[in-house]
Amino acid sequence: VSQATVSGEAPGERRAARLQRVRARMAEMDVQALLLSHGADLPWLTGYRAMPLERLTLLVLPLEGEPVLFVPALEAPRVPDLPGEIALRPWHETEDPLSLAAAALGPGAAARVALSDRAWAVTLLGLQARLVGTSFLAASDVTGALRAVKDPFEIEVLRRAASAADGVAAALQAGEIPLAGRSEREVSREIAERLVEAGHRHVNFSIVGSGPNGASPHHDAGRRVIAPGDVVVCDFGGEWAPADGEVGYCSDITRTVVVGDPPPEVRDCYAVLEAAQAAGVAAARPGAAAEDVDRAARDVISDAGYGDRFIHRTGHGIGIEEHEDPYVVAGNRTPLVEGHAFSVEPGLYFAGRFGMRLEDIVVVGPDGPDALNRADHGLAVVGG
Ligand code: ZN
Ligand code: ZN
Ligand code: ZN
Numbered sequence: 001v002s003q004a005t006v007s008g009e010a011p012g013e014r015r016a017a018r019l020q021r022v023r024a025r026m027a028e029m030d031v032q033a034l035l036l037s038h039g040a041d042l043p044w045l046t047g048y049r050a051m052p053l054e055r056l057t058l059l060v061l062p063l064e065g066e067p068v069l070f071v072p073a074l075e076a077p078r079v080p081d082l083p084g085e086i087a088l089r090p091w092h093e094t095e096d097p098l099s100l101a102a103a104a105l106g107p108g109a110a111a112r113v114a115l116s117d118r119a120w121a122v123t124l125l126g127l128q129a130r131l132v133g134t135s136f137l138a139a140s141d142v143t144g145a146l147r148a149v150k151d152p153f154e155i156e157v158l159r160r161a162a163s164a165a166d167g168v169a170a171a172l173q174a175g176e177i178p179l180a181g182r183s184e185r186e187v188s189r190e191i192a193e194r195l196v197e198a199g200h201r202h203v204n205f206s207i208v209g210s211g212p213n214g215a216s217p218h219h220d221a222g223r224r225v226i227a228p229g230d231v232v233v234c235d236f237g238g239e240w241a242p243a244d245g246e247v248g249y250c251s252d253i254t255r256t257v258v259v260g261d262p263p264p265e266v267r268d269c270y271a272v273l274e275a276a277q278a279a280g281v282a283a284a285r286p287g288a289a290a291e292d293v294d295r296a297a298r299d300v301i302s303d304a305g306y307g308d309r310f311i312h313r314t315g316h317g318i319g320i321e322e323h324e325d326p327y328v329v330a331g332n333r334t335p336l337v338e339g340h341a342f343s344v345e346p347g348l349y350f351a352g353r354f355g356m357r358l359e360d361i362v363v364v365g366p367d368g369p370d371a372l373n374r375a376d377h378g379l380a381v382v383g384g
Contacts (some may be wrong), residue, residue, distance in 0.1 A: 011047060011246070012304055015083035018045055018146070019061075025142050032110040034061040034142055035101070035127070037261045039118030040320035047080050056097040059086070068104050070097050080245055084372050085339060098123070102130035105291060106234060114139045120122070140325070144159040148256045148317050148338040149324040156368075157249045158318070158341055161240035162361050162372035164198035165251035169373075170255060172234055173380035179226045180259050180383070184208040188221035191236050200238035201248050204322055208233040214256075214355030217312055228260045228332050231354040233347075237322065250322045252343055253373050254359035257380040269306065269348050270356055272377040276300035277358040280314055280328075280344040284362045284369040290332040290342075297346045298330075306348055315343035340364040341372075 022045065026034060036042040036059040043049040045068065050057035055072040066085055073090040082088060091097045105113070110131060115124060116139045124136065150158065168191055171177055175189050185208075192203040209219035210226045214233040226232060233256050241248035256273075258266060280297030294314040301310045315328035318341055327335045328342055345359030362372035 012081070012083045014151065015045060015047060017376075019084050021065075021146055022061070022143060023063060024115070025146060027198070029112075029142060030075045030202075031114050031137070031142060032063050033061070033105055033113045034139060035119070036061065036139060037116040037119035037123055037140060039116045040324065041116060041139050041147065041162055044143070044147055044320055046082055047247055048078070048082070049247060050075070052118070054120070055312055056091070056101070057232055058097065058101045058123070060101050061319060062110075063107065065106075066103065068102055070104075071230060072097075087123065098126040098130060102127065105131065110134050112137065114142045121247075126164060139183065144325040145334075146252050147319060148341075149337060150319060150341050150363065152250065154319065155339065155341065157240065157242055158251075158361060158363065158373050160242070161200070161238075161251035161269050163250050163374070164200060165195065165237055165253045166373055166375040167198050168194045168236065169227045169234075169253050169255045173376055173382070175382040179230070179257070180228055181225065183223050183225050184210055184219075184221040185223060187226065188232075188236075189230075191234065191239060192238075195236060195238045195251075198239060200251065201241050203236070203238040204250060204252075205236060208256075209233040209355060211354060215349040215351045215353065216355065216357070217349065226259060229262075230259045230358060231262065231266055232257050232259065233355050233357050235357060235359065248321060249320060250318050252318055252322060252359065252361060253375065254345055254357045255375060255380065256356040257382050261381060262379065264311065266354065266356075267321075267379065272301060272304040272306060273348055273356055273358055274377055274379075276310075276346045277344055277360070281360065281362050281369050281371055284340075284342075284364050285345065285366075286336055286338055286364055286366065288336050290326045290328050290334045290336060290340075291330050293336075293344060294330055294332075294343075297344065301346060302346065308352065309348040310346055311349055312347065315345050315359075317323075317342045321344060336364045338364055338366050350373035 076090040182366035235254035237252035239248035283296035346359030
Protein backbone atom coordinates (compact mmCIF):
# COMPACT_ATOMS: atom_id res chain seq x y z
CA VAL A 1 0.00 0.00 0.00
CA SER A 2 1.56 3.23 -1.07
CA GLN A 3 0.81 6.15 1.14
CA ALA A 4 0.16 8.47 -1.76
CA THR A 5 -2.58 6.28 -3.21
CA VAL A 6 -4.32 5.92 0.11
CA SER A 7 -4.70 9.42 1.43
CA GLY A 8 -2.86 11.76 -0.90
CA GLU A 9 -1.13 13.20 2.16
CA ALA A 10 2.45 12.67 3.24
CA PRO A 11 2.89 11.06 6.67
CA GLY A 12 4.42 14.30 7.95
CA GLU A 13 1.28 16.24 7.04
CA ARG A 14 -0.98 13.69 8.70
CA ARG A 15 1.07 13.90 11.85
CA ALA A 16 1.23 17.68 11.84
CA ALA A 17 -2.58 17.68 11.65
CA ARG A 18 -2.72 15.30 14.63
CA LEU A 19 -0.39 17.57 16.57
CA GLN A 20 -2.79 20.46 15.99
CA ARG A 21 -5.77 18.44 17.17
CA VAL A 22 -3.89 17.29 20.26
CA ARG A 23 -2.97 20.86 21.14
CA ALA A 24 -6.56 22.00 20.67
CA ARG A 25 -7.67 19.28 23.07
CA MET A 26 -4.94 20.24 25.55
CA ALA A 27 -6.20 23.83 25.50
CA GLU A 28 -9.78 22.62 26.09
CA MET A 29 -8.63 20.51 29.04
CA ASP A 30 -6.31 23.17 30.47
CA VAL A 31 -3.28 20.88 30.09
CA GLN A 32 -0.04 22.84 29.66
CA ALA A 33 2.11 20.00 28.43
CA LEU A 34 1.88 16.48 27.09
CA LEU A 35 4.78 14.18 27.98
CA LEU A 36 5.05 11.08 25.82
CA SER A 37 7.33 8.20 26.66
CA HIS A 38 7.16 4.75 25.03
CA GLY A 39 3.65 3.62 24.11
CA ALA A 40 1.51 4.25 21.06
CA ASP A 41 0.84 7.99 21.38
CA LEU A 42 4.44 8.80 20.45
CA PRO A 43 4.52 6.94 17.10
CA TRP A 44 1.00 8.14 16.31
CA LEU A 45 2.15 11.75 16.68
CA THR A 46 5.76 11.58 15.50
CA GLY A 47 6.28 8.37 13.51
CA TYR A 48 8.88 7.24 16.07
CA ARG A 49 8.28 4.07 18.03
CA ALA A 50 10.56 4.00 21.06
CA MET A 51 11.75 0.74 22.54
CA PRO A 52 10.54 0.31 26.12
CA LEU A 53 14.03 0.72 27.55
CA GLU A 54 14.89 1.77 31.08
CA ARG A 55 16.64 4.78 29.53
CA LEU A 56 14.26 7.71 29.17
CA THR A 57 12.51 8.60 25.94
CA LEU A 58 10.27 11.63 26.38
CA LEU A 59 8.56 14.03 24.02
CA VAL A 60 7.87 17.29 25.84
CA LEU A 61 5.01 18.89 23.95
CA PRO A 62 4.05 22.21 25.52
CA LEU A 63 0.75 23.83 24.65
CA GLU A 64 2.75 26.61 23.05
CA GLY A 65 6.39 26.72 22.10
CA GLU A 66 8.83 24.24 20.64
CA PRO A 67 8.28 20.54 21.34
CA VAL A 68 11.45 18.59 22.17
CA LEU A 69 12.00 14.86 21.88
CA PHE A 70 14.58 13.57 24.37
CA VAL A 71 16.03 10.21 23.35
CA PRO A 72 19.02 8.20 24.57
CA ALA A 73 21.89 9.18 22.24
CA LEU A 74 22.32 5.58 21.09
CA GLU A 75 18.69 5.52 19.89
CA ALA A 76 18.95 8.74 17.87
CA PRO A 77 19.80 6.96 14.58
CA ARG A 78 16.42 5.19 14.74
CA VAL A 79 14.44 8.44 14.93
CA PRO A 80 12.86 9.31 11.56
CA ASP A 81 12.36 12.84 10.28
CA LEU A 82 10.09 14.47 12.83
CA PRO A 83 6.97 16.37 11.83
CA GLY A 84 6.29 20.01 12.53
CA GLU A 85 8.76 21.91 14.61
CA ILE A 86 9.74 19.05 16.94
CA ALA A 87 13.40 19.28 17.93
CA LEU A 88 15.44 16.16 18.64
CA ARG A 89 17.62 16.26 21.76
CA PRO A 90 19.72 13.11 22.22
CA TRP A 91 20.93 12.81 25.80
CA HIS A 92 24.22 11.23 26.78
CA GLU A 93 24.87 8.60 29.41
CA THR A 94 26.20 11.06 32.01
CA GLU A 95 23.29 13.50 31.69
CA ASP A 96 20.13 13.46 33.81
CA PRO A 97 17.34 13.30 31.21
CA LEU A 98 14.50 13.88 33.67
CA SER A 99 16.06 17.17 34.77
CA LEU A 100 16.53 18.15 31.12
CA ALA A 101 12.88 17.36 30.42
CA ALA A 102 11.68 19.25 33.50
CA ALA A 103 13.79 22.25 32.50
CA ALA A 104 12.29 22.18 28.99
CA LEU A 105 8.87 22.79 30.53
CA GLY A 106 10.07 26.07 32.01
CA PRO A 107 9.84 27.06 35.65
CA GLY A 108 6.32 27.08 37.05
CA ALA A 109 4.87 26.84 33.56
CA ALA A 110 3.06 23.55 33.93
CA ALA A 111 0.27 23.29 36.47
CA ARG A 112 -1.32 20.33 34.69
CA VAL A 113 0.67 17.83 32.67
CA ALA A 114 -0.43 14.65 30.91
CA LEU A 115 2.00 11.71 30.88
CA SER A 116 1.96 8.52 28.77
CA ASP A 117 -0.16 5.76 30.27
CA ARG A 118 2.72 3.39 29.53
CA ALA A 119 5.50 5.50 31.07
CA TRP A 120 7.45 3.72 33.81
CA ALA A 121 6.51 4.52 37.39
CA VAL A 122 10.08 5.77 37.94
CA THR A 123 9.55 8.35 35.21
CA LEU A 124 6.43 9.68 36.91
CA LEU A 125 8.08 9.65 40.34
CA GLY A 126 11.16 11.43 38.98
CA LEU A 127 9.04 14.09 37.28
CA GLN A 128 6.93 14.59 40.39
CA ALA A 129 10.09 15.18 42.40
CA ARG A 130 11.29 17.80 39.90
CA LEU A 131 7.96 19.50 39.19
CA VAL A 132 6.63 20.30 42.63
CA GLY A 133 3.08 21.63 42.43
CA THR A 134 2.37 20.10 39.01
CA SER A 135 -0.60 17.77 38.80
CA PHE A 136 -0.46 14.78 36.47
CA LEU A 137 -3.08 13.07 34.41
CA ALA A 138 -2.99 10.19 31.93
CA ALA A 139 -2.07 11.07 28.34
CA SER A 140 -4.97 8.93 27.17
CA ASP A 141 -7.32 11.52 28.67
CA VAL A 142 -5.99 13.84 25.95
CA THR A 143 -5.20 11.43 23.12
CA GLY A 144 -7.47 8.40 23.60
CA ALA A 145 -10.58 9.74 21.92
CA LEU A 146 -8.52 11.26 19.07
CA ARG A 147 -6.45 8.14 18.41
CA ALA A 148 -9.56 5.94 18.52
CA VAL A 149 -10.92 7.54 15.35
CA LYS A 150 -8.85 6.29 12.44
CA ASP A 151 -8.17 8.35 9.32
CA PRO A 152 -8.54 6.76 5.86
CA PHE A 153 -4.85 5.87 5.72
CA GLU A 154 -4.98 4.09 9.08
CA ILE A 155 -8.13 2.22 8.02
CA GLU A 156 -6.41 1.04 4.86
CA VAL A 157 -3.43 -0.20 6.87
CA LEU A 158 -5.75 -2.01 9.31
CA ARG A 159 -7.52 -3.56 6.30
CA ARG A 160 -4.23 -4.87 4.90
CA ALA A 161 -3.28 -6.25 8.31
CA ALA A 162 -6.68 -7.96 8.61
CA SER A 163 -6.47 -9.51 5.18
CA ALA A 164 -2.98 -10.86 5.89
CA ALA A 165 -4.37 -12.52 9.04
CA ASP A 166 -7.41 -13.74 7.07
CA GLY A 167 -5.12 -15.73 4.80
CA VAL A 168 -3.70 -17.60 7.78
CA ALA A 169 -7.21 -18.19 9.18
CA ALA A 170 -8.34 -19.58 5.82
CA ALA A 171 -5.40 -22.00 5.77
CA LEU A 172 -6.33 -23.15 9.26
CA GLN A 173 -9.97 -23.65 8.30
CA ALA A 174 -9.00 -25.52 5.14
CA GLY A 175 -6.96 -28.00 7.17
CA GLU A 176 -3.68 -26.82 5.62
CA ILE A 177 -2.29 -26.37 9.12
CA PRO A 178 -2.45 -29.89 10.58
CA LEU A 179 -3.87 -30.12 14.10
CA ALA A 180 -4.42 -33.70 15.23
CA GLY A 181 -1.28 -35.25 16.69
CA ARG A 182 0.55 -31.94 17.06
CA SER A 183 1.03 -29.94 20.22
CA GLU A 184 -0.64 -26.56 20.64
CA ARG A 185 2.82 -25.04 20.66
CA GLU A 186 3.72 -26.52 17.26
CA VAL A 187 0.49 -25.22 15.77
CA SER A 188 1.02 -21.83 17.40
CA ARG A 189 4.51 -21.64 15.92
CA GLU A 190 3.23 -22.47 12.44
CA ILE A 191 0.50 -19.82 12.69
CA ALA A 192 3.13 -17.29 13.78
CA GLU A 193 5.40 -18.20 10.87
CA ARG A 194 2.53 -17.86 8.43
CA LEU A 195 1.60 -14.43 9.84
CA VAL A 196 5.12 -13.25 9.07
CA GLU A 197 5.08 -14.89 5.62
CA ALA A 198 1.81 -13.02 4.98
CA GLY A 199 3.62 -9.74 5.55
CA HIS A 200 3.42 -9.02 9.26
CA ARG A 201 6.46 -7.25 10.70
CA HIS A 202 6.15 -9.34 13.83
CA VAL A 203 3.69 -11.51 15.70
CA ASN A 204 1.99 -10.19 18.83
CA PHE A 205 0.38 -13.43 19.98
CA SER A 206 -0.71 -16.82 18.68
CA ILE A 207 -3.14 -18.47 21.07
CA VAL A 208 -4.02 -22.10 20.44
CA GLY A 209 -6.40 -23.50 23.07
CA SER A 210 -7.44 -27.09 22.43
CA GLY A 211 -10.10 -29.11 24.21
CA PRO A 212 -10.40 -27.99 27.85
CA ASN A 213 -7.66 -25.37 27.33
CA GLY A 214 -10.01 -23.47 25.01
CA ALA A 215 -12.09 -22.58 28.05
CA SER A 216 -9.33 -20.19 29.15
CA PRO A 217 -9.64 -17.21 26.80
CA HIS A 218 -5.94 -16.23 26.89
CA HIS A 219 -4.54 -19.77 27.15
CA ASP A 220 -0.82 -19.88 26.43
CA ALA A 221 -0.20 -22.55 23.78
CA GLY A 222 1.41 -25.48 25.55
CA ARG A 223 2.42 -29.12 25.26
CA ARG A 224 -1.07 -30.56 25.02
CA VAL A 225 -1.36 -32.74 21.92
CA ILE A 226 -4.47 -32.03 19.88
CA ALA A 227 -6.74 -35.04 19.50
CA PRO A 228 -9.73 -36.00 17.34
CA GLY A 229 -12.90 -34.46 18.77
CA ASP A 230 -11.11 -31.37 20.11
CA VAL A 231 -12.59 -27.94 19.67
CA VAL A 232 -9.62 -25.62 19.06
CA VAL A 233 -9.68 -21.84 19.60
CA CYS A 234 -7.03 -20.00 17.57
CA ASP A 235 -6.61 -16.27 18.25
CA PHE A 236 -3.68 -14.58 16.57
CA GLY A 237 -2.39 -11.29 15.30
CA GLY A 238 0.62 -9.19 14.61
CA GLU A 239 1.82 -5.83 13.45
CA TRP A 240 1.63 -4.91 9.79
CA ALA A 241 3.34 -1.83 8.39
CA PRO A 242 3.05 -0.24 4.95
CA ALA A 243 6.83 0.18 4.70
CA ASP A 244 10.04 -0.26 6.66
CA GLY A 245 10.37 2.55 9.13
CA GLU A 246 6.63 3.32 9.01
CA VAL A 247 4.40 2.84 12.02
CA GLY A 248 2.63 -0.52 12.04
CA TYR A 249 -0.96 -1.39 12.91
CA CYS A 250 -2.32 -4.56 14.44
CA SER A 251 -4.29 -7.51 13.18
CA ASP A 252 -6.32 -9.68 15.57
CA ILE A 253 -8.59 -12.54 14.53
CA THR A 254 -10.09 -15.59 16.23
CA ARG A 255 -11.45 -18.65 14.50
CA THR A 256 -12.60 -21.89 16.11
CA VAL A 257 -12.07 -25.21 14.38
CA VAL A 258 -13.02 -28.70 15.41
CA VAL A 259 -11.11 -31.90 14.65
CA GLY A 260 -13.61 -34.30 13.14
CA ASP A 261 -17.40 -34.10 13.26
CA PRO A 262 -18.54 -32.19 16.36
CA PRO A 263 -21.33 -33.39 18.66
CA PRO A 264 -24.67 -31.54 18.39
CA GLU A 265 -23.95 -29.57 21.58
CA VAL A 266 -20.88 -27.98 20.01
CA ARG A 267 -22.77 -27.17 16.82
CA ASP A 268 -25.65 -25.64 18.78
CA CYS A 269 -23.35 -23.49 20.90
CA TYR A 270 -21.47 -22.37 17.83
CA ALA A 271 -24.68 -21.32 16.09
CA VAL A 272 -25.42 -19.07 19.08
CA LEU A 273 -21.90 -17.67 19.02
CA GLU A 274 -22.01 -16.95 15.30
CA ALA A 275 -25.37 -15.19 15.62
CA ALA A 276 -24.09 -13.17 18.59
CA GLN A 277 -21.00 -12.05 16.74
CA ALA A 278 -23.04 -11.04 13.68
CA ALA A 279 -25.42 -9.07 15.92
CA GLY A 280 -22.47 -7.26 17.51
CA VAL A 281 -21.03 -6.36 14.12
CA ALA A 282 -24.43 -5.15 12.86
CA ALA A 283 -24.73 -2.83 15.88
CA ALA A 284 -21.47 -1.03 14.99
CA ARG A 285 -23.13 2.01 13.42
CA PRO A 286 -22.57 5.74 13.76
CA GLY A 287 -24.64 7.08 16.64
CA ALA A 288 -24.82 3.82 18.57
CA ALA A 289 -22.86 3.69 21.81
CA ALA A 290 -19.88 1.37 22.25
CA GLU A 291 -21.87 -0.49 24.91
CA ASP A 292 -24.69 -1.14 22.41
CA VAL A 293 -22.35 -3.42 20.44
CA ASP A 294 -21.63 -5.38 23.62
CA ARG A 295 -25.33 -5.58 24.45
CA ALA A 296 -26.30 -6.74 20.95
CA ALA A 297 -23.87 -9.65 21.10
CA ARG A 298 -24.54 -10.47 24.75
CA ASP A 299 -28.33 -10.50 24.37
CA VAL A 300 -28.17 -13.26 21.76
CA ILE A 301 -26.04 -15.39 24.10
CA SER A 302 -28.15 -14.65 27.18
CA ASP A 303 -31.38 -15.35 25.33
CA ALA A 304 -30.00 -18.78 24.39
CA GLY A 305 -29.27 -19.47 28.06
CA TYR A 306 -25.48 -19.14 27.92
CA GLY A 307 -25.10 -15.69 29.48
CA ASP A 308 -22.82 -16.95 32.25
CA ARG A 309 -20.49 -18.55 29.69
CA PHE A 310 -19.55 -15.24 28.07
CA ILE A 311 -17.06 -14.04 30.65
CA HIS A 312 -15.39 -11.04 29.01
CA ARG A 313 -16.24 -7.79 27.27
CA THR A 314 -17.19 -8.01 23.60
CA GLY A 315 -14.20 -6.17 22.24
CA HIS A 316 -11.45 -3.58 22.28
CA GLY A 317 -10.28 -0.80 20.04
CA ILE A 318 -7.30 -1.59 17.83
CA GLY A 319 -4.69 0.44 16.01
CA ILE A 320 -1.02 0.92 16.80
CA GLU A 321 -1.84 -0.97 20.00
CA GLU A 322 -3.58 -4.33 20.13
CA HIS A 323 -5.92 -3.01 22.80
CA GLU A 324 -6.89 0.67 22.92
CA ASP A 325 -9.98 2.90 23.01
CA PRO A 326 -12.84 2.37 22.46
CA TYR A 327 -13.55 -0.62 24.69
CA VAL A 328 -16.73 -2.48 23.79
CA VAL A 329 -18.11 -3.04 27.24
CA ALA A 330 -21.25 -2.29 29.27
CA GLY A 331 -20.95 1.22 30.70
CA ASN A 332 -18.98 2.69 27.79
CA ARG A 333 -21.44 5.22 26.39
CA THR A 334 -18.95 6.66 23.90
CA PRO A 335 -20.98 7.41 20.76
CA LEU A 336 -19.57 5.54 17.79
CA VAL A 337 -18.45 7.67 14.87
CA GLU A 338 -17.08 6.91 11.44
CA GLY A 339 -13.50 5.67 11.83
CA HIS A 340 -13.81 3.91 15.17
CA ALA A 341 -12.04 0.52 14.85
CA PHE A 342 -12.50 -2.34 17.30
CA SER A 343 -12.87 -6.08 17.69
CA VAL A 344 -16.18 -7.91 18.06
CA GLU A 345 -15.25 -11.16 19.77
CA PRO A 346 -17.84 -12.93 21.88
CA GLY A 347 -16.89 -16.31 23.29
CA LEU A 348 -18.43 -19.22 25.16
CA TYR A 349 -16.36 -21.06 27.75
CA PHE A 350 -17.15 -24.39 29.41
CA ALA A 351 -14.54 -24.98 32.11
CA GLY A 352 -12.87 -28.38 31.90
CA ARG A 353 -14.46 -29.13 28.52
CA PHE A 354 -14.06 -26.67 25.64
CA GLY A 355 -14.35 -23.08 24.52
CA MET A 356 -15.11 -21.14 21.38
CA ARG A 357 -14.66 -17.55 20.21
CA LEU A 358 -15.25 -15.68 16.97
CA GLU A 359 -13.48 -12.39 16.35
CA ASP A 360 -13.34 -9.83 13.58
CA ILE A 361 -12.01 -6.30 13.43
CA VAL A 362 -14.73 -3.86 12.44
CA VAL A 363 -14.53 -0.21 11.40
CA VAL A 364 -17.55 2.04 11.75
CA GLY A 365 -18.32 3.29 8.24
CA PRO A 366 -20.58 6.20 7.28
CA ASP A 367 -23.63 3.96 6.91
CA GLY A 368 -22.76 1.02 9.14
CA PRO A 369 -20.18 -1.60 9.94
CA ASP A 370 -17.22 -2.31 7.68
CA ALA A 371 -15.92 -5.73 8.78
CA LEU A 372 -12.26 -5.94 7.85
CA ASN A 373 -11.93 -9.70 8.36
CA ARG A 374 -13.49 -11.87 5.69
CA ALA A 375 -12.37 -15.38 6.67
CA ASP A 376 -15.33 -17.76 6.92
CA HIS A 377 -17.37 -17.39 10.10
CA GLY A 378 -18.67 -20.95 10.39
CA LEU A 379 -17.35 -23.73 12.61
CA ALA A 380 -14.65 -25.27 10.46
CA VAL A 381 -14.41 -29.06 10.64
CA VAL A 382 -10.94 -30.29 9.84
CA GLY A 383 -9.67 -33.81 9.35
CA GLY A 384 -9.23 -35.97 12.42
ZN1 ZN B 1 -7.95 -11.11 24.29
ZN1 ZN C 1 -7.87 -11.81 19.41
ZN1 ZN D 1 -9.02 -9.13 20.25
